[in-house]
Amino acid sequence: GYRKMIEAIDGWMEDSDEGNIDRLGHRRWCLNPAMQKTGFGRAGEFAAMFTFDQNRKKYPDYEMICYPSRGYMPIEYFGAKHAWSVTLNPKKYKAPAKGYEPKIYVADDKGLKTGEPLPLNYKNVDKIPFGVANCIIFRPEKLALKAGARFVVELEGIQPAVAKKAVTLRY
Numbered sequence: 001g002y003r004k005m006i007e008a009i010d011g012w013m014e015d016s017d018e019g020n021i022d023r024l025g026h027r028r029w030c031l032n033p034a035m036q037k038t039g040f041g042r043a044g045e046f047a048a049m050f051t052f053d054q055n056r057k058k059y060p061d062y063e064m065i066c067y068p069s070r071g072y073m074p075i076e077y078f079g080a081k082h083a084w085s086v087t088l089n090p091k092k093y094k095a096p097a098k099g100y101e102p103k104i105y106v107a108d109d110k111g112l113k114t115g116e117p118l119p120l121n122y123k124n125v126d127k128i129p130f131g132v133a134n135c136i137i138f139r140p141e142k143l144a145l146k147a148g149a150r151f152v153v154e155l156e157g158i159q160p161a162v163a164k165k166a167v168t169l170r171y
Helices: 005-014 025-030
Strands: 039-043 046-050 064-067 084-088 103-107 120-126 135-140 151-158 167-170
Touching (some): 005 025, 005 039, 025 084
């Protein structure tokens, strides 16, 4: 149990423990673009979030939902042991096969990748729709995470839902 609601939300977003890392279901429900309304509650050490709402009629035409997010991400909301995730829009992309290997690079001040990809200590593809299906889950083995750090994520060989030619997605 969490003593404070904000700790519960941070825990659901981290979701990287052994019992959850294979699907990141809590995180994916929190980041579901079809959710229009939510509710939070806490009693003693128990916290809950209503996430099963699917009532948003129009939501952004997104490519992918990334965590950590694209662009700037406050370091207070992400840790070196957090799993990274990219949930592909199933209307635009097919989920890659199990064993898929995303790549994370350290980036320079201009946002350009440097060196070899970071070794990963975890990777999985989950196709179950916790909010949205098609989630690529990965975690670097050792991450030097500090304020101002920059990274490039590359997803090579992603198959569009309609087109036959695979693409590389990058952020």
